[in-house]
Amino acid sequence: MLGVPALYSIGYGNVGSSIYYALGITAVYALGATPIALMGAGVFFVFTAATYAEGAALFPEAGGSSSFARRAFNELWSFIAGWSLMLDYMVTMAISAVTVPFYLAYFFPLLKESNVASTLVGMGVMAFLMVLNIVGVRETSRFNIFWVILDLVTQALLVVLGIIFLLNFPKLLSYVKWGGSEDWPTLGSFIYGISISMIAYTGLESVCQMAEEAREPERMVPRSLMWAVVTVLIMYAFISVIALSAMTPAQLVNEWSNDPVAGIAHFLPDVHLAGLTISLSRIVAPWVALLAASILLIASNAGLLGISRLAFSLGQHQQLPAFMVRIHPKFRTPYIAIIAFSAAAILLLTPGLLAPGILLKLGDLYSFGAMLAFTIAHASIIALRVKAPDLPRPFAPWGNLRWRGSRIPVSAVLGMLGTFAVWLIVIATHPWGRTVGFIWLAGGIAIYIFYRRRRGLSLTLTVKAPAPAFVEEAGGHGR
Amino acid sequence: MIEASRILVALKDPDQVEELTALACMLAQAGKGKEIHALHVIQIPRSLPLETELTAEIDAGEAMLARAQTVAEERFNLEIRTELLQAREAAPAILEEAKEKGVALIILGYNRRWRFGDRLLNATTLEYVVRHASCQVLLSVSPTKGA
Numbered sequence: 001m002l003g004v005p006a007l008y009s010i011g012y013g014n015v016g017s018s019i020y021y022a023l024g025i026t027a028v029y030a031l032g033a034t035p036i037a038l039m040g041a042g043v044f045f046v047f048t049a050a051t052y053a054e055g056a057a058l059f060p061e062a063g064g065s066s067s068f069a070r071r072a073f074n075e076l077w078s079f080i081a082g083w084s085l086m087l088d089y090m091v092t093m094a095i096s097a098v099t100v101p102f103y104l105a106y107f108f109p110l111l112k113e114s115n116v117a118s119t120l121v122g123m124g125v126m127a128f129l130m131v132l133n134i135v136g137v138r139e140t141s142r143f144n145i146f147w148v149i150l151d152l153v154t155q156a157l158l159v160v161l162g163i164i165f166l167l168n169f170p171k172l173l174s175y176v177k178w179g180g181s182e183d184w185p186t187l188g189s190f191i192y193g194i195s196i197s198m199i200a201y202t203g204l205e206s207v208c209q210m211a212e213e214a215r216e217p218e219r220m221v222p223r224s225l226m227w228a229v230v231t232v233l234i235m236y237a238f239i240s241v242i243a244l245s246a247m248t249p250a251q252l253v254n255e256w257s258n259d260p261v262a263g264i265a266h267f268l269p270d271v272h273l274a275g276l277t278i279s280l281s282r283i284v285a286p287w288v289a290l291l292a293a294s295i296l297l298i299a300s301n302a303g304l305l306g307i308s309r310l311a312f313s314l315g316q317h318q319q320l321p322a323f324m325v326r327i328h329p330k331f332r333t334p335y336i337a338i339i340a341f342s343a344a345a346i347l348l349l350t351p352g353l354l355a356p357g358i359l360l361k362l363g364d365l366y367s368f369g370a371m372l373a374f375t376i377a378h379a380s381i382i383a384l385r386v387k388a389p390d391l392p393r394p395f396a397p398w399g400n401l402r403w404r405g406s407r408i409p410v411s412a413v414l415g416m417l418g419t420f421a422v423w424l425i426v427i428a429t430h431p432w433g434r435t436v437g438f439i440w441l442a443g444g445i446a447i448y449i450f451y452r453r454r455r456g457l458s459l460t461l462t463v464k465a466p467a468p469a470f471v472e473e474a475g476g477h478g479r
Numbered sequence: 480m481i482e483a484s485r486i487l488v489a490l491k492d493p494d495q496v497e498e499l500t501a502l503a504c505m506l507a508q509a510g511k512g513k514e515i516h517a518l519h520v521i522q523i524p525r526s527l528p529l530e531t532e533l534t535a536e537i538d539a540g541e542a543m544l545a546r547a548q549t550v551a552e553e554r555f556n557l558e559i560r561t562e563l564l565q566a567r568e569a570a571p572a573i574l575e576e577a578k579e580k581g582v583a584l585i586i587l588g589y590n591r592r593w594r595f596g597d598r599l600l601n602a603t604t605l606e607y608v609v610r611h612a613s614c615q616v617l618l619s620v621s622p623t624k625g626a
Contacts, residue, residue: 062528136524212529213567308526332533333524 004224009148010210010302011228014092014203016151016235017299020292021099022200023240024257025363030193031249032175032183035240037193038200042233044422045201047415048374049229050397051381052204053222054409057395058384060211060221063313064204065377070317072380072387074460076448079319081376083444085205086307086341087369087437092202093303094345095362096296097129098122098352102258103296106289112258119352126349129301130342133308136333151295154288155235158264161280162242165269171245183249188429195425196363198370200236203228203299205373206306218394239264258359262288304342311337318463321451348436364426364433369440371423378416382408485514487582488559489573489608490543495588495621500547502619503586504555515559517547518576520569529565537563570607583614590621 023034030037055068063070066082101121105112111121180186185193207225211217243252243260246267256263265288268280312334315325328335348365352358384391386406400407427434449459457463488503490496500517507513519540523529544561551559566572577585587605609616 061530133526136526305525309528312528312531327527327533331524332536333526338526 004220004227005145007207007210007214007220007224008227009145011203011207011224012152012231013148013295014206014299014302015201015228015232016148016155016203017096017295018200018202019155019232019235019239020103020261020296021095021258021359022197022363023236023243024252024260025199025359026193026197026240027243027249027252027260028193028257028360029185029189029196031185031189031253032172032244033185033190033193034197034244034249034252035237037190037197038236038240039233040194041197041200042236044198044374044415044418045204046229046233047411048201048377048419049204049225050409050411051374051378051415052208053225053395054381054393054397054412055377056208056211056221056225057218058391058393060214060217061313062209062212062309064208064310065373065380066310066314068380068384069376070462072383075317075319075458075462076460077376077380078317078462079314079448080441080445081373081380082310082314082319083441083448084369084373084376085310086444087440088202088205088366088373089303089307089310090341090345090348091199091362091366091369093126093129093300093307093342094122094348095199095359095366096300096303097125097345098349098358098362099258100125100293100296100300103262103289103292105259106262106285115356115358116353118258119349119358122349122352123346125297125300126342126346129297129304130338133301133304133338133342134328134331134333134335136331147295147298151291152231154291155239158261158284158288159235159238159242161268161284162238162246162264165271165280166242166246166264166267168245172241175244175249191425192429195367195371195422195430196360198422199363199366201232202366202370203302205310206302209306209309222395259292261292264288303345304338307341308334308337311341316464318452318455318457319448321447361432364430365436366433367422367426367430368433368437371419371426372441374419375416375423378412378419381412382416385409385412484510485516485580485582486584486586487573487577487580488515488517488547488586489569490517490519490547490588491569492588492590493539493543493546495590495619496543496546497550498621499586499588499619500550500559501554502617503559504551504557506584506586507557508555515551515557516576516580516582517544517559517561518564518573519543519562520564520566520572522569523565523567525567529567531565568604570604570611573604573608574611574613577612577614584617585612585614586617586619588619588621 026037027034059067061067066078069081070078101111101118111118175183177184211221214220243264246264265285266281268284271278271280311320312325314320315322324337325334326336351361385408389406397409397411399410401410452459486503486507488499503515507515521536521540523531540563548559551557564572587608589605
C-alpha cells in the first residue's frame with residue numbers, strides 16, 4: 001500500500017515533469033508575462049486539485065473524473081470525462097516522449113536542429129515504452145521515489161544557483177509594456193498563453209488513480225495532492241522567473257522553447273574560486289539533460305500506465321468494447337489497449353515530421369481534453385453535494401456557499417467556471433486543438449453509442465460486468 | 480531460538496507448497512498450539528487496476544492454498560488459515576500482512592530450479608523481506624535437480 005511519500009512522488013513526478021516543456025510552450029505566447037500566466041493557470045490548478053482531493057477521498061478507485069461523473073450524473077457523462085482524460089494521457093505520453101530528444105540534444109545537437117530527427121526519437125521512445133509495458137516490466141514505487149527526489153533536488157539546486165547568479169528584477173520589469181511588444185504579450189496572446197499553460201499541470205489524475213492503492217486514501221490522497229501542488233507552484237514560480245532573468249523572452253522562444261530548463265543551465269556563469277575557474281554550465285547542463293530525459297521517460301510511461309488502467313475501468317463499465325482491454329495470455333497485461341494508445345500517441349507526433357512546433361500542437365490538444373474533464377469533475381463534485389449531501393466526505397475543501405440547503409465548495413464553483421471558460425477559449429482560438437479534439441470526442445461517442453446499442457444497454461445507466469466474467473471475456477485463461 | 484507464536488508461510492511456487500507448509504507445521508508442533516497463516520500474493524501489473532481479477536492467477540493461488548491446507552490437516556493434523564492477496568509488489572504485501580497478523584516468523588521459499596528471470600525477481604522479493612522484516616525470517620532453499 002502507498003503512503004504519503006510514494007503518492008507525493010507519483011504526484012510530483014507527473015506534475016513536476018511538465019516543467020521541462022510547459023515553460024517553453026507558455027513563453028511562446030505569454031513572453032515576458034510567462035510567470036504571471038503560469039501562476040494564473042496555477043489558481044485553477046489549486047481549485048482543481050481541491051476538487052480531485054474531495055472526489056478521490058470519496059471514491060478511491062481508478063477512473064478519476066470519470067468515476068465522479070458516474071456517481072453525480074450518468075454513464076454518458078462519465079464516458080465523456082473518461083474519453084477526454086484518455087486524450088490527455090495520450091498527449092502527456094507523446095509530449096513527454098518527444099521532449100526527451102530535445103534535452104538529449106546537449107549530447108547530440110542534431111536532435112535540436114532537425115524536427116524529423118527529434119520526432120523520430122520521440123516515436124522510438126513511445127515504441128520502446130509500448131514493448132516494455134506489454135511485457136510488463138516491474139517498476140517499483142521505491143524506484144519512482146528515488147528519481148523524484150533526484151529531480152526535486154536538481155530543480156531546487158537550479159533555483160538556488162539561479163537566485164544567486166541569474167535573478168535580475170530590473171531585467172524582468174523591463175519586459176513590461178502594456179499593449180504588447182517584442183517581450184510582452186497583447187491581452188489576447190496572454191489569455192492564449194494562460195490557456196496553453198494548463199499543460200503545466202498534467203498529472204492530477206495519476207495521483208487519483210493511485211487512490212485505490214493508498215493506505216487510508218481518505219487522508220493520504222488529499223495530503224499528498226496538496227503537498228505536490230504547493231511544491232509545483234513554488235518551483236514554477238522560481239524557475240520561470242529565473243529563466244526570464246537568464247534569457248530574454250525572444251531567446252527563450254526562439255532558442256530554448258523546447259528545452260527551457262536546459263536554457264537555464266546553459267546561461268549559468270563561470271565562478272572564480274580560490275584561483276580556479278569553475279564553469280557551472282558545463283557541470284549542470286549535462287546533468288540536467290540526463291535527468292530531464294529520465295524524468296520525461298518516466299512521465300511518458302506513467303501516462304501509458306494511466307491510460308491502460310482507465311481503459312480497463314471503462315471496459316469494466318461497458319463503456320469500451322471488451323476486446324480493447326483484452327489481457328495478454330502470457331504477460332497478463334492489457335496489450336491491445338497498450339498497443340492502440342501507444343500507436344495513437346505516435347500518430348499524434350506525426351505533424352512533427354512535417355514542421356517544427358509539435359509541442360504547441362500537443363499543448364493545444366491537452367488543454368482541450370483537460371479543461372473538459374476538469375469542468376466535468378468540478379460539476380460532479382458540486383452535483384454530489386446537492387444530490388448526496390450526507391455522504392461521508394473525508395476531505396472537503398475550505399470555504400462553502402449555501403445553496404438550497406446544500407454546502408457548495410467555492411473552489412469547485414470557481415474551478416468549474418474557470419476551466420470551462422478556458423475550454424471555450426481553446427475552442428475559439430486553438431484550431432488544431434479544436435479540430436483534433438472534436439474528432440476524438442465524436443469518434444469516442446460514436447464507439448460508445450454503437451457498442452452500448454449493440455449490446456442492448458442503456459446509454460445512461462451504469463452496467464458493470466461482473467469482474468471474473470469480464471476478465472474471461474477480455475482475457476481468457478492464461479496458463 | 481525461534482519462538483514462533485504465529486507463523487506466516489508465503490507461497491509462490493506450487494513445487495514448494497508441501498515443503499514450506501510441512502516446515503511451518505513442524506515448527507508449530509515443536510512450539511505447541513501455534514497459529515499458521517499461509518499467504519499467496521498475486522502481483523497485478525501496473526497497467527491494470529489493482530482490483531482486476533485475473534482468473535488464472537486466482538485459480539492457481541487458491542489451488543496452492545488449498546494444497547497447503549490439505550498437507551497441514553492430513554500430515555500434521557493442524558489447521559492453517561489462508562489468505563489470497565492482490566498487490567503491486569509481493570514483498571511489501573507480505574510484510575504488511577505479517578505486521579497485521581502479529582507474526583513472529585515468516586517462512587519463504589527459494590527454488591534453484593527457477594529460470595533466470597524468476598530467480599532475479601524472487602531474489603529481490605526475498606532481499607526486501609529479509610531487510611525490512613520486523614520479525615524472524617526463515618528461507619527454505621530447494622535442492623538442485625539431482626540432489
